[in-house]
Amino acid sequence: MKPDLPPVSPIAFHPMNTEPPLQGRLKLPDGRMVSQACPNPANLDDYCQSKFGRSWRSIERDCLRSLANRIEALRGRFLPLEALINQGQFVESLDALSGDIWESLGAAYSDGSSAALILISKLSLITGTGSMEGAMMAADLGNVAAYCFLGDHYLSKEQVEQAAAAYQQGMAKGCSACEYQLGQFAERGVGGQLKSVRVAFDHYAEATMGNYPPAWVAIARLWLSDPGELPRHERLVEMLKECVEMRCEGAATALAEIYLAYDQSSYTKRMVMSLYRGAAVEGDIETQLKLASLLAGEGASEMEIEPDPEEALRWYERVYSSENASPAQAILAHLKLGYLFMGKNQYDRAAHHFAFASDTDLEAAELQRICEEKGENLRRWRLHNIGGECL
Numbered sequence: 001m002k003p004d005l006p007p008v009s010p011i012a013f014h015p016m017n018t019e020p021p022l023q024g025r026l027k028l029p030d031g032r033m034v035s036q037a038c039p040n041p042a043n044l045d046d047y048c049q050s051k052f053g054r055s056w057r058s059i060e061r062d063c064l065r066s067l068a069n070r071i072e073a074l075r076g077r078f079l080p081l082e083a084l085i086n087q088g089q090f091v092e093s094l095d096a097l098s099g100d101i102w103e104s105l106g107a108a109y110s111d112g113s114s115a116a117l118i119l120i121s122k123l124s125l126i127t128g129t130g131s132m133e134g135a136m137m138a139a140d141l142g143n144v145a146a147y148c149f150l151g152d153h154y155l156s157k158e159q160v161e162q163a164a165a166a167y168q169q170g171m172a173k174g175c176s177a178c179e180y181q182l183g184q185f186a187e188r189g190v191g192g193q194l195k196s197v198r199v200a201f202d203h204y205a206e207a208t209m210g211n212y213p214p215a216w217v218a219i220a221r222l223w224l225s226d227p228g229e230l231p232r233h234e235r236l237v238e239m240l241k242e243c244v245e246m247r248c249e250g251a252a253t254a255l256a257e258i259y260l261a262y263d264q265s266s267y268t269k270r271m272v273m274s275l276y277r278g279a280a281v282e283g284d285i286e287t288q289l290k291l292a293s294l295l296a297g298e299g300a301s302e303m304e305i306e307p308d309p310e311e312a313l314r315w316y317e318r319v320y321s322s323e324n325a326s327p328a329q330a331i332l333a334h335l336k337l338g339y340l341f342m343g344k345n346q347y348d349r350a351a352h353h354f355a356f357a358s359d360t361d362l363e364a365a366e367l368q369r370i371c372e373e374k375g376e377n378l379r380r381w382r383l384h385n386i387g388g389e390c391l
Contacts, residue, residue: 005160006184007326008152009177010214010249015145022141025112026063028052067113074108074119077101082126091127098127114143121149144175151181164191176210179203183218197222201230208239213248216240220254224261244279250286252279269303280315285325289332292316296340313340320356331357335364342367347375 024035029052038047045056052059081097091098101123108116120134132150139146147170154163164185170178182193183203189195201222207215216239223230233239237258243251256272276294279287292315294300297307319325319333334356341350354368 004188005155005158005190006181006188007328008155009148009181012247012249013177013213015148015175015177021060021064021067022109022112022114023060025110026060027111028059029054063112067108067111070104070108071113071115071119074101074104074116078119078122078126085126094127098123114138114141115145117141118143118146118149121153125153139169144170144173145177146170147173148175148177148181151178155181160185160191164193167191174210176207176212176215179207179210180212180215180218183207183215187222197226197230205233213243213246213251216243217248217250217254220258221250224254224257227261244275247279247282247284249284252276252284252287253290256290266304273303273305283322283324285319285322285329288315288319289329289336292319292333292336296336309340309344313337316340331360335361338364338367338371342371345378347371347378351375 023041024033026034028034028037028048030037034044037051038044048054048056048059078101081094081101084094085091102120105116105120105123109120115138117134117138121132124131124134132153135146135149135153139150147166151163151166151170154160154166164182167175167178167181167185171182180203182191183200185191186193186196186200186203193199201219204215204218204222208219216236219233220236220240223232223236237255240251240255240258244255252275256275259268259272259275273294276287276291280291292312294303294305295308295312295315297309300307316333316337320330320337322330325333334353338350338353338357341347341353348371351368351371354364354371357364358368359365
């Protein structure tokens with residue numbers, strides 16, 4: 001049996017979004033690198049005031065803003081490149097495009113961006129070379145986000161021990177995302193960690209100290225599973241509300257469950273349904289799955305709502321077609337759609353969706369076979385009846 005591996009770190013809160021600059025490589029207004037113009041950092045502000053009539057902090061802000069804009073623009077160029085490759089275009093035919101991106105990343109690194117080195121490794125993954133040298137170099141230069149990137153890469157390859165080692169290095173450097181991932185490992189007992197809810201809880205609590213929103217969601221989920229054993233943070237509800245505003249995956253469902261744990265009134269249930277709908281519209285995949293299950297009838301009476309299978313279908317379809325859905329979430333959506341279509345006697349459509357889950361779910365494989373047989377029998381029956389009417 002394959003180990004129960006967690007997903008990679010939430011991309012929306014990747015620490016690369018707050019990367020430190022390589023100060024010595026930043027460019028002064030005259031085009032010279034800081035390290036060349038003023039080797040002693042202690043004299044940098046005096047140098048800038050005498051040379052440019054500006055403080056070093058002011059010049060640094062401009063440099064960082066420019067680098068951030070360049071890196072964001074380069075990240076945006078990855079998506080169309082990935083799309084072309086996923087559509088079957090040969091990587092070799094895209095050499096000019098990928099080469100231009102690579103050169104632009106190299107220039108950004110030369111100007112002080114260590115994040116550019118991580119993106120060079122990401123580019124190599126997209127184009128198939130798979131070199132981690134850029135990310136490793138970024139880590140050596142002090143970019144903590146590189147450890148998270150490396151850990152996520154190894155985890156995606158199911159190289160769990162290497163992933164754990166990278167996350168541990170990042171945790172030692174203060175990476176909250178790495179701390180969170182080690183909490184995920186402790187929950188499941190993988191990556192050399194003993195399975196321990198308490199250890200996982202402590203990892204998440206430490207990650208919240210670095211203002212890492214997914215850690216608050218994880219703490220809430222653990223507390224809900226065992227409120228008698230684990231402490232409830234006095235600001236948990238307040239922090240979850242902030243996480244919802246930041247569109248943190250799972251925050252809305254965790255907050256809703258806490259509300260319902262204390263109050264089962266009709267007012268609270270209406271408020272929870274409004275919370276679900278708002279987060280689902282904003283793209284929270286976990287909440288979309290929860291809302292769809294309620295609309296499909298699972299727990300609808302407890303929430304005092306009328307089932308709406310047609311709307312449930314639309315939400316499940318939205319989940320599996322979303323690029324933000326994890327493989328497990330997409331498979332679950334297909335599985336649920338299979339059940340819904342089977343209940344409507346639409347066996348071909350049910351079999352189509354069960355097929356997506358059949359590799360990992362034995363029941364789905366059996367239901368796919370049954371629906372394919374029922375679909376074929378239904379087609380024969382219709383052909384027979386149509387033929388009889390024609391006679």
